[in-house]
Amino acid sequence: MIVLKTSRELAAMRKAGKISQQALRLAGEAVEPGVSTWELDKIIRQFIEKSGATPSFLNYGGFPASACISVNDVVIHGIPGKSTILKKGDIVGIDVGACYEGFHGDNAWTFPVGEISPEAQALLDATEKALFLGIAQARPGNRLGDIGHAVQEYVEARNYSVVREFVGHGVGAKLHEDPSVPNYGTPGRGVRLLPGMTIAIEPMVNQGKAPVRILDDGWTTVTRDGSLSAHFEHTVAITADGPVILTSLD
Numbered sequence: 001m002i003v004l005k006t007s008r009e010l011a012a013m014r015k016a017g018k019i020s021q022q023a024l025r026l027a028g029e030a031v032e033p034g035v036s037t038w039e040l041d042k043i044i045r046q047f048i049e050k051s052g053a054t055p056s057f058l059n060y061g062g063f064p065a066s067a068c069i070s071v072n073d074v075v076i077h078g079i080p081g082k083s084t085i086l087k088k089g090d091i092v093g094i095d096v097g098a099c100y101e102g103f104h105g106d107n108a109w110t111f112p113v114g115e116i117s118p119e120a121q122a123l124l125d126a127t128e129k130a131l132f133l134g135i136a137q138a139r140p141g142n143r144l145g146d147i148g149h150a151v152q153e154y155v156e157a158r159n160y161s162v163v164r165e166f167v168g169h170g171v172g173a174k175l176h177e178d179p180s181v182p183n184y185g186t187p188g189r190g191v192r193l194l195p196g197m198t199i200a201i202e203p204m205v206n207q208g209k210a211p212v213r214i215l216d217d218g219w220t221t222v223t224r225d226g227s228l229s230a231h232f233e234h235t236v237a238i239t240a241d242g243p244v245i246l247t248s249l250d
């Protein structure tokens with residue numbers, strides 16, 4: 001069931017989204033060679049709690065940290081750890097959610113660690129661009145397939161692959177709500193988009209082939225072929241005036 005939000009609820013989601021975005025940016029500013037993913041997670045947890053919010057991911061389905069932090073070939077759901085030390089040339093995806101006054105914000109960004117290869121930078125640029133092309137389709141009258149198609153077309157034209165096993169989602173009073181928001185699709189197909197829908201659009205793009213596998217910890221999801229993967233996400237409200245990014249500093 002897709003829950004449409006009232007304007008009062010959207011205002012609450014903006015607050016949760018702002019805290020989520022601030023936490024993500026703080027962590028991004030701390031990214032540098034020698035920093036552990038555990039330290040980044042600590043920065044995120046402390047900021048969210050100081051803001052009067054709670055980290056959406058902590059204990060979600062048993063997840064043991066406040067953020068998912070995913071390095072290089074880790075696609076999503078990387079578990080922060082003291083022994084995971086960033087080094088120059090890595091890329092690190094940070095996925096953060098915050099719950100404030102009963103509503104969640106969810107966002108992710110992939111950051112370069114020091115100087116990275118042109119190939120890695122191109123992957124980040126393409127995935128970020130694909131996110132915003134998907135967001136641009138999140139307007140009343142369009143359908144979910146328009147979002148997925150916009151992402152998929154841009155990504156595949158650059159010979160990258162869209163991850164299939166994991167998708168975006170509705171977000172609101174629950175971190176994960178209906179509908180599923182795939183990063184692939186057919187224009188004009190799927191659920192019709194209505195004002196009041198709030199969805200997390202989150203392309204996961206592999207430099208190589210699409211298939212992924214989950215490691216024995218039950219969380220860490222890596223590319224099967226060992227290629228790099230990037231992940232960018234915003235929580236977006238569909239309004240009569242078009243898409244509104246809720247995970248913003250505004």
Ligand code: MG
Nearest residue numbers: 106200202233
């Ligand atoms: Mg999400």
